[in-house]
Amino acid sequence: MTTTDDTPARPALSSLRRARDRFFSGRPPGDGVPEDLAQAWRRARFFGVPRDLAAPPRVRPPVDSPLLAAARAVLDRTAPMLSDAMGLVLVDSRCRALWSGGGRYAGTPAPDGMAGLDLSEKAVGHNSAALALRTGRRAEVHGPEHFLDLWQEVSAVSVPLYEPTAGRPAGTVTVVAPLGEGRAAHPGAALAEATAHAIETELLGRARPPERVLLDAYLRRRAEGAAVVALDGSSRLISPEAARLLSHETLARLERHATALLRDAGTGPAAGPATGPEEHAPEEIPVPDGEIPVPEDEFAVPDGAGLTVRMTRLVHRGEVIGAVATVCTAARRARSAERRGHDRLPGLVGTSRPWRLTVSRATELARAVEPLLLTGEPGVGKTALARALLGLRGTAVPRVVDAAEQVPGEVPRWCQALAELPESEGHGGAPPLLLRHAERLGQSDVAALLALLAERPAVPLVATHTPGAPTGPCLGRLLDILTARSVTLPPLRERVEDIPALLAGLPRRPSPGRPPLTWSLDARRALEQHTWPGNVAELAHVVREVADRRRATGPVRREELPYGLRVPPATRRLSGIERAERAAILEALRRHGDNKARAAESLGIGRATLYRKLRTYGMDQA
Numbered sequence: 001m002t003t004t005d006d007t008p009a010r011p012a013l014s015s016l017r018r019a020r021d022r023f024f025s026g027r028p029p030g031d032g033v034p035e036d037l038a039q040a041w042r043r044a045r046f047f048g049v050p051r052d053l054a055a056p057p058r059v060r061p062p063v064d065s066p067l068l069a070a071a072r073a074v075l076d077r078t079a080p081m082l083s084d085a086m087g088l089v090l091v092d093s094r095c096r097a098l099w100s101g102g103g104r105y106a107g108t109p110a111p112d113g114m115a116g117l118d119l120s121e122k123a124v125g126h127n128s129a130a131l132a133l134r135t136g137r138r139a140e141v142h143g144p145e146h147f148l149d150l151w152q153e154v155s156a157v158s159v160p161l162y163e164p165t166a167g168r169p170a171g172t173v174t175v176v177a178p179l180g181e182g183r184a185a186h187p188g189a190a191l192a193e194a195t196a197h198a199i200e201t202e203l204l205g206r207a208r209p210p211e212r213v214l215l216d217a218y219l220r221r222r223a224e225g226a227a228v229v230a231l232d233g234s235s236r237l238i239s240p241e242a243a244r245l246l247s248h249e250t251l252a253r254l255e256r257h258a259t260a261l262l263r264d265a266g267t268g269p270a271a272g273p274a275t276g277p278e279e280h281a282p283e284e285i286p287v288p289d290g291e292i293p294v295p296e297d298e299f300a301v302p303d304g305a306g307l308t309v310r311m312t313r314l315v316h317r318g319e320v321i322g323a324v325a326t327v328c329t330a331a332r333r334a335r336s337a338e339r340r341g342h343d344r345l346p347g348l349v350g351t352s353r354p355w356r357l358t359v360s361r362a363t364e365l366a367r368a369v370e371p372l373l374l375t376g377e378p379g380v381g382k383t384a385l386a387r388a389l390l391g392l393r394g395t396a397v398p399r400v401v402d403a404a405e406q407v408p409g410e411v412p413r414w415c416q417a418l419a420e421l422p423e424s425e426g427h428g429g430a431p432p433l434l435l436r437h438a439e440r441l442g443q444s445d446v447a448a449l450l451a452l453l454a455e456r457p458a459v460p461l462v463a464t465h466t467p468g469a470p471t472g473p474c475l476g477r478l479l480d481i482l483t484a485r486s487v488t489l490p491p492l493r494e495r496v497e498d499i500p501a502l503l504a505g506l507p508r509r510p511s512p513g514r515p516p517l518t519w520s521l522d523a524r525r526a527l528e529q530h531t532w533p534g535n536v537a538e539l540a541h542v543v544r545e546v547a548d549r550r551r552a553t554g555p556v557r558r559e560e561l562p563y564g565l566r567v568p569p570a571t572r573r574l575s576g577i578e579r580a581e582r583a584a585i586l587e588a589l590r591r592h593g594d595n596k597a598r599a600a601e602s603l604g605i606g607r608a609t610l611y612r613k614l615r616t617y618g619m620d621q622a
Contacts, residue, residue: 044125157186231258232322376489379537432460
């Protein structure tokens with residue numbers, strides 16, 4: 001996925017329409033048309049695409065698409081956030097539409113009818129999905145830029161999706177909306193990028209554990225802007241920066257050293273001893289206990305003056321699985337030392353890539369005093385992030401309003417006070433508003449906010465929103481406005497590597513006379529296997545429950561966790577009825593404090609039947 005938008009400024013839509021008419025009449029489109037767009041039109045004509053095509057052709061979709069399997073849950077969560085005018089489409093690497101949802105939008109088939117359509121250039125000509133797959137960057141195509149007459153009143157933005165080990169896009173997320181004359185950017189661009197990021201996180205979570213660890217280490221260093229090489233003895237990931245700085249000979253020597261690390265640890269193939277400067281002892285990275293530390297050992301590289309390499313082992317579950325080599329220049333080392341310690345918001349816990357990217361995106365948006373919308377499942381930490389962002393702005397203490405508590409008049413009073421400020425004073429004298437649970441806003445609150453935003457589009461407002469509840473037209477309009485500057489927080493199941501840090505930060509004050517909680521490796525693994533429907537809030541509840549109930553000393557063991565957390569995931573794929581029955585049994589055991597007799601009675605079954613079902617679902621060892 002990429003957030004870079006280096007598309008050159010587009011000509012006015014009216015001039016593009018005239019150029020398109022000239023092109024189809026056999027004349028040159030004119031100097032005002034970008035050359036890449038003119039070439040796309042010419043390719044479509046070469047492919048024989050009819051401009052008056054009534055609908056894109058249908059193709060046979062893949063029977064079992066890993067991309068769709070990873071993306072479905074994300075797309076199902078995102079679709080309710082779309083307005084009636086927008087649609088969402090998932091496209092694979094062959095430009096086949098795998099999934100579609102959202103509202104009905106002008107000039108296209110209904111979203112539920114788009115799955116299975118061929119959106120390749122050879123089938124339908126120039127479009128955003130094909131362009132994003134070809135360039136590997138976010139692409140927007142508006143109205144007359146499309147080749148087909150069918151899409152002349154449609155605006156689309158596509159964000160490419162990268163699999164964890166792929167060097168080219170595996171598909172795209174596309175948001176489609178009606179064309180707006182004179183629009184500078186697509187209104188669904190932020191939503192498309194957030195959705196693509198969430199899908200990539202799901203793909204990452206489905207990678208095999210050693211591959212995921214290696215990739216996480218590589219991506220962390222890439223996110224810091226470093227030139228980095230990740231090696232596991234049989235393959236390597238090389239950033240473009242490292243490829244420019246290092247010769248083939250140096251890369252081969254690094255690979256030999258990584259193989260030697262695996263051989264010495266007894267986890268990899270045998271290889272000859274490493275030679276040259278790589279014989280320095282590398283630092284180890286404990287995974288997944290936290291952020292990659294900065295290695296202290298480094299050595300010079302003969303490829304260029306001032307270059308050094310830091311070699312770091314990757315240790316996963318006690319085994320060396322590979323190494324990360326970071327190439328540093330003297331200038332980058334100085335900049336890294338200057339920046340270190342200043343890239344996190346106070347009060348927030350988490351070092352996983354999904355969380356860091358989310359915080360980075362939110363911090364970037366929060367630097368401007370404009371509305372900001374934080375969305376996500378219940379309990380993901382929206383309010384905590386909102387408070388940290390408002391503290392970053394250094395403004396007055398915010399006025400906090402929780403729409404779920406239905407306090408009448410709070411929002412309208414704040415809107416009126418802000419509207420009465422002279423334009424010359426800006427917003428410096430007005431406290432920002434932290435609005436929680438925007439999905440629960442009353443009609444008068446929504447009307448006041450819409451009126452204020454119409455008069456002053458830039459207001460100091462940070463709102464949190466939990467998708468899922470049905471929204472009326474007025475609230476939907478407000479959310480559409482705020483979506484242009486929105487950030488979606490990842491659920492806890494997408495950043496389980498943050499659980500150790502969260503466990504250390506949640507019980508801020510242990511009970512009097514009791515030492516702080518520590519956690520055994522087995523207990524932590526049980527926590528990481530849980531799906532966490534209640535996210536960080538549920539984790540905090542579990543920590544409080546364990547702290548209140550335990551009488552033992554030492555690290556918390558798996559046996560001390562609530563029953564539903566002690567149970568490992570199902571060992572086979574369950575049917576819908578089996579999943580529902582398993583969940584009901586877990587809930588009954590939780591309600592009755594793991595007392596199986598009472599749980600069986602509440603379920604209306606005998607104890608023998610309960611024990612049999614526990615064995616059937618692999619829950620009898622908990």
